[in-house]
Amino acid sequence: GAVVSQHPSRVICKSGTSVKIECRSLDFQATTMFWYRQFPKKSLMLMATSNEGSKATYEQGVEKDKFLINHASLTLSTLTVTSAHPEDSSFYICSARDFTGGELFFGEGSRLTVL
Amino acid sequence: GQQVMQIPQYQHVQEGEDFTTYCNSSTTLSNIQWYKQRPGGHPVFLIQLVKSGEVKKQKRLTFQFGEAKKNSSLHITATQTTDVGTYFCAGKANFGNEKLTFGTGTRLTIIP
Numbered sequence: 001g002a003v004v005s006q007h008p009s010r011v012i013c014k015s016g017t018s019v020k021i022e023c024r025s026l027d028f029q030a031t032t033m034f035w036y037r038q039f040p041k042k043s044l045m046l047m048a049t050s051n052e053g054s055k056a057t058y059e060q061g062v063e064k065d066k067f068l069i070n071h072a073s074l075t076l077s078t079l080t081v082t083s084a085h086p087e088d089s090s091f092y093i094c095s096a097r098d099f100t101g102g103e104l105f106f107g108e109g110s111r112l113t114v115l
Numbered sequence: 116g117q118q119v120m121q122i123p124q125y126q127h128v129q130e131g132e133d134f135t136t137y138c139n140s141s142t143t144l145s146n147i148q149w150y151k152q153r154p155g156g157h158p159v160f161l162i163q164l165v166k167s168g169e170v171k172k173q174k175r176l177t178f179q180f181g182e183a184k185k186n187s188s189l190h191i192t193a194t195q196t197t198d199v200g201t202y203f204c205a206g207k208a209n210f211g212n213e214k215l216t217f218g219t220g221t222r223l224t225i226i227p
Contacts, residue, residue: 044217103160
């Protein structure tokens, strides 16, 4: 199946710093990418939907200025957590979908710890 | 907004026993997908159901989509230790709306 690579897998940062997470589709063009947040033993909470070349659509309650999403190419989307705080610590997962609009291919996830 | 609930939240079964998780949506779905997430891993696609009343099988796994397209189930026959993980359903509410809403998940543990 298609492969989605997410980097970094783990990141620890100090409070107030910004962290960038990359999500790449390695063998297909991802017309749409999704960013999720997952708390321990909980479900995936959709944060935003991004389409290549356009602004991301954020879910209700997600601060767009806090979680900056860029989908500059058909194979790369980035999530930047700006001015991170300990409450931003979480598991962030991206997923990608090609033009067929079927299954989602997930990245390996990025565990963010803000000290 | 759309809500997708799954029951049970947790299930512990003896190896060899059957397992079923149920998924219920607050709105009618155009299709439903099922994913499996192993502990420490990321979700992996299992299957997609589109038609009302559809039943699909993958070896020991049987997936059903309700007649009203608001519920679904996943049944595993004769569980094995490799079945351990959390099973999520994910529903797409409307045609043209690309967003999938994930269910609350059912965590399956196997007692050897």
